[in-house]
Amino acid sequence: MSQAKDQEMSMPSSRQESDRTAAPSNTKSLTLNSTRSGVGTGNFGGYGMTNGAEKPSVLHMIMEALGLRNQAQNREPTSKDIGTLIMLGVMFLLFVISVTGFFVMWFTEYYNNTMLENLILAENSDTAKSWLNPDPKYDTLLKAHIFDYPNIDDYLAGRADKIKVVDIGPLTYQEHTVKDEVSFNKNFTVSFRDRKSYKFLPEKSSIGEDYVVRVPNVPLISAAGPVKRMKPLERLFVSPWIKQFQEPLFKELTVSEYLWGYEDKIIKLKSLGRGRRRFGLLMSRNGTSVDSVQLNTGEDDITKFSIITQFNGMPQLDYWEGDECNRIDGSEPSMFSPHLLQDRSTVNVFLQVLCRKVPLHFEKESSLQKSSEPVLLSEHGTVLAQRSDQRHQVLRGCAHFSLVPALLHWRSGAVQRL
Numbered sequence: 001m002s003q004a005k006d007q008e009m010s011m012p013s014s015r016q017e018s019d020r021t022a023a024p025s026n027t028k029s030l031t032l033n034s035t036r037s038g039v040g041t042g043n044f045g046g047y048g049m050t051n052g053a054e055k056p057s058v059l060h061m062i063m064e065a066l067g068l069r070n071q072a073q074n075r076e077p078t079s080k081d082i083g084t085l086i087m088l089g090v091m092f093l094l095f096v097i098s099v100t101g102f103f104v105m106w107f108t109e110y111y112n113n114t115m116l117e118n119l120i121l122a123e124n125s126d127t128a129k130s131w132l133n134p135d136p137k138y139d140t141l142l143k144a145h146i147f148d149y150p151n152i153d154d155y156l157a158g159r160a161d162k163i164k165v166v167d168i169g170p171l172t173y174q175e176h177t178v179k180d181e182v183s184f185n186k187n188f189t190v191s192f193r194d195r196k197s198y199k200f201l202p203e204k205s206s207i208g209e210d211y212v213v214r215v216p217n218v219p220l221i222s223a224a225g226p227v228k229r230m231k232p233l234e235r236l237f238v239s240p241w242i243k244q245f246q247e248p249l250f251k252e253l254t255v256s257e258y259l260w261g262y263e264d265k266i267i268k269l270k271s272l273g274r275g276r277r278r279f280g281l282l283m284s285r286n287g288t289s290v291d292s293v294q295l296n297t298g299e300d301d302i303t304k305f306s307i308i309t310q311f312n313g314m315p316q317l318d319y320w321e322g323d324e325c326n327r328i329d330g331s332e333p334s335m336f337s338p339h340l341l342q343d344r345s346t347v348n349v350f351l352q353v354l355c356r357k358v359p360l361h362f363e364k365e366s367s368l369q370k371s372s373e374p375v376l377l378s379e380h381g382t383v384l385a386q387r388s389d390q391r392h393q394v395l396r397g398c399a400h401f402s403l404v405p406a407l408l409h410w411r412s413g414a415v416q417r418l
Helices: 002-037 058-065 079-119 126-132 152-156 218-228 232-244 255-260 265-271 338-342
Strands: 140-144 163-167 171-184 189-200 212-216 250-254 293-296 308-311 347-351 356-362 415-417
Touching: 079 126, 126 171, 189 308, 212 218, 212 255, 218 232, 218 265, 232 265, 250 255
Parallel strands: 163 415
Antiparallel strands: 140 171, 171 189, 189 293, 212 250, 293 308, 347 356
16 A cells, blocks of 8 residues: 555656656757747848857948859958959949930030020011010110200300310110011011110109200201302302201200200201101101111021121111221121120121121120129220221211211310310
């Protein structure tokens, strides 16, 4: 009985021993599973690294991605590997630069061609529309200076030794120009007339238009020259007609009358009752011009863009004595061919107000801002500051350029400029 009890008591001990023996087996199984899952060994990202090992460098990863490093081999890159990698990097950089340069050149050429196509004066194009009727914000300013002779009567009467000449300007006007009687021709030219209008700007003027001045009687002085050159019999007939008007050498006129027109007896006599009876220094500029202009549209050759080909139907002028002075092959003042500004070449501009082609030379680059002067080109005195014998070439029939002859040959020191 006692032996059986002892045996029964020992049986649980055998099961406990069996449990203790099986425990390591379960632990081993968990360890193997952990090894397969890559958790227990610290297998990091599939690089076969154990816990505590260094992470792969960027160079290792690049070389492995390019196939320059065997994943099974855990070695440092050699100088040959580094040289190969540098060579590939340089080749890639050159490829990127080449592709970028190609696209930059292509887009630049495309941009330039597009800009040039927009510059030509093709009929119904945006450029033509803006040229025919420009935005008023691009209008030019006309500043007129009038010289007043306040003591001319005293001087002529011998009560004054010197003439006082007073500059009362500027009188500022906003000049708006549109193209009139426009005709696009088949030979890539366009014909037109300028139509100008003026708006007085009192805030930018020193005086008002109703200011009264003493100014020379220009029609009377202008008529004196032709009468003097007449034959004696003709002069004997014309002189009494002029004298009967009793026109003074100087007249009192408002600024508006002197610039934009007043009715004059001499002009009325010249027109014999027909045509215009008024005279004003700027009267011919207000309204549609009497001159017709033909210029190149640039459709066939952008270098010919804006070059004037005919003036009043003629390929050159006959106002001046020299052939060079009679040339008209300059640009219309409102626009130039773009290659002239890019090359900083001399820009020849035909100015109707002077009946002359004027060369403009590059002076400096600037921007259209209030803080900077927007002058890019200037006339270097080759035309407007010539010798006296060159300046006094005969002007025959130029409607815009009227040189008022000297009123009197005053003795030396007779004029006092204030």
